[in-house]
Amino acid sequence: MDLNLLERLSLARGASGDEGAVRSILAEVVGPLVDELQVDTIGNLIAIKRGASQSGLKVMVAAHMDEVGLMVVGADNNGFLRFRPVGGVDARVLLANRVLVGPEGIPGVIGAKPVHLTSPKEREAPLPVEQLYIDIGAKSKDEALGAAPLGTYVTFDTPFTRLGAGGAQGAAESGRVAGKAFDDRAGCCVLAELLAESYPFDLLAVFTVQEEVGLRGAQVAAYALCPDLAFALEGTVCDDAPRPEGEDVSPTTRLGFGPAITITDASVVADRRLVELLMDTAEREGIPCQVKQPNVGGTDIGAIHLQRGGIPTAALSVPCRYIHSPESILDLGDLENCIRLMRASLMRLPSIPWKGR
Amino acid sequence: MEEVLRALSEAYGPSGNESEVRELIRGMVESYADELRVDALGNLMAIRHGPGKRVMVAAHMDEIGVIVSHIDDKGFLRFSNIGGLQNLTLLGNRVRFADGTVGVIGCEKLEDRSKVPELSKLFIDVGASSKGEVRVRVGDMGVIDRSFAMAGSRAVGKAMDDRAGCAALVLALRKMGECRHDVYFTFTTQEEIGLRGATASGFGVDPEVALAVDVTATGDTPKAPTMAVSLGGGAAIKVRDGGMLAHPGVKELLVRRAEERGLPYQLEVLEGGTTDARAIQTSRAGVPTGVISIPCRYIHTASEMIDLGDLESAVNLLLAFLEGEIEL
């Protein structure tokens, strides 16, 4: 697995609707590996890898390029930018975080009143996003909006960090890394790696746009490509912080326990045959995996499975702590096992009776 | 009618796991249809070919239920909802899983007994004394376990929403003579979690006109919400619900057919909830779509109640619609 690719993808800036930088990296990386590469009008990158044998199957695998971010919606007379979230940003994690504004990446900070000047009462409630602002050092409204016109995208300014005592150099000693946008650059990384192999069917790898604002890229791509089956690869919610003594409740997923298989979430009931394929493959190959807690979150397959006359789908995810915040953590072993499990499952795909009931 | 309804009501079929219901219906309709199909999302289509318009008639097979989210060390199951489960009605109910496992819904000690508990306070006891004894797995779905009963002329059971609609389709298909139109009796999946089966089958069938047959609420119980639909008042012809406005032409044609045949009917304005018709109406370039509703009390509880006379008038109204000219 290419850690360098994960790092490049994580650092690339691509809020929903502005995925160009991520698309360029992926086009460069997967271009040499595939038979055909296209961009559709909404911005999905579609990489087609023809199958070695003629199974007649068309399989779509999707990973989304976009990340949650912010958008400039105004400025006050003193040059402070006002913003709103793009996608589901938790307003509680914004205060005092650093951001990059616009295509040039103008540095800025989400301002926070000094603790000295806040009352104990104020410190009890999170600030709504309407009261937050970005300081890029501008002195006037004109200067601020000149640098960042209305509608400018803003992303978190987060380095990519290898965790553990080994420090920033070389491999991450802990096997874990921190960075932004692992939801879903982790999935993009897995999908790019999968394209190194050939499969016994036509693989339609789709790096989608606008997942975070409503699964919009995946919807139109699935309509256009009409696959027989589809998978989504995700960086998903991980909730394994220590819980109170005696509380016996599963976390959504656990870091380091392998990729997570979706049975249902808020957007889909995964196709049972594909879920069994993933579970059975994991067992045969001795790859660790876990079941994602039902009903949490949603992925691109939520839109894909409803296209045209219906498409059987499943999702496989890399657990990521603190997603939708400026910095998340993932385990490289989980990422590696996600690649292995997806690859092995895809190889076995034509052998399962997926047609007819 | 009663026997068809009983079998359908008691079958297991939470959203996404409709195969038991599908096989039951397949057996009921096989010898009456020209063709049977099952699509990628599990929708069952029983087709009667004819020269006229392509008509889709939809009723959903799935029912609300529970999904196991965690099994604790002592063997108690924590769960989440499949569809619009009503927490108020859960305590002490039995649930049944696909493998036959039966459990009882219990509740933690409540700080405030006057409030309806959150799902996170409830658990399912399957009679196990440790995790190792539990046969069901995380991700398995269960349904409320309740037998069908008659209360006078009224039928009571779980999943009348929408097995009553499925029964109407089965009975209409069996009764239908010469087929004037190309009719797709479609038994859909995953309605309770977002009309998903109808979204796909609406596209797949590509109808020129469509009807959904589903239950609707009533306004005739003590201090009920204001609504002009009552149990026993005949099939309801939908004007609108929380998700869609019925096509005015389809609605008026249903009214005309009911009046021509002297069938009891009522006009329905429902403020919450919706049906498969919402999804079918916006399929492709749009489909004129209406709804025949079967009035039902206590929807989304273990004991949904319908009137057999209303079911019969729904069957007859459906037949009247399908047997006549469909000019909108």
Add this chain to the structure above:
Amino acid sequence: MTLGEFLKAVTEAPGPSGYEEGVRQIVRSAFSPYCDELRVDPMGNVWAVRRATRRADRAPRIMLAAHMDEIGFVVKKIDAHVLRVSQVGGFDVRILPGQPVLVHGKVPLPGVIGSRPPHVLPPDEREKVIPLDELFVDVGLTAEELPRYVRVGDLITLRRGYVELRNGLVMSKALDDRAGVAALYSCLQELQALQHSWDVFAVATTQEEVGLRGAMTSAYGVAPDAAIAVDVTFGRTPDCPDIGTFELDKGPCIARGPNIHPVMFSLLEETAKRLEIPYQTEPIPGRSGTDAWAIQVAREGVPTGLVGLPLRYMHTPGEVVCLRDIERAGRLLAHLVATLDERVLSRFRAPLGSSS
């Protein structure tokens, strides 16, 4: 018909979501002189098709959409001599008591939204908002007469006419989004004098207020190569924050954000600048809540733009817009259409490579 005359006719016509027939007739007759073909699709959307003047075998298509439905009510129960109603779309219930309405029964029946007089209520009741459940519509008939004229399911609209205010501002009901339909009308008129190489599908859509349902299906039916929706947006008033609101008479808003294809934004902006049409930029970070949201994901995806008309007092019987903003929007759309050529199609697909 002048723009003002069209706007008066079209806003005064009844057309609640799903029951747009009254407006549809006016739109059809007003649009027909300016197009080659008129169609009504299964959801009741009106398509006015204007073929490319510079003919190609199969010209690309641009869809211009504005919704013609308005919010209203539907009778849910006949309760003695009054009607209990349910909303179709969303009013703020605080504005309802005392509003004049029209009940579309067997014959049109003027009525008023009634409530109990304050004089008979205890003081604390008078301070509360009257919920819709306690309001009703009174058409002045007796309990015996009422069922002869009204059925459950009959529609009700506001009964408020078109009025000219000072400085080119106009007030009416249903300017959301008949003002947008008027912009399409103005655009079709402007196009008379222009050459264009794309086919224009000006679509007056239905059922926007109940979930963008007409736009969803008409976009599928038209299968356009690009689209622009025209809808109203929030006009600035003393009680609204500046962020997200826009001045009247400062020109139409051009939206940008994930719902908008960046090339459509640029084309609109370039056209406005070239023609010196004043405009405002409206950033929308996600769901736009307009027909543009549905059109963008029709079929394989449609590069979509959105033009907003600033409007004060949205979803009330006294909506206010500036006529000049509507004219400007119509001109902007027409001249944008005239600039479209074959090369635009390739601009919609971002180039591969060119890493930034």
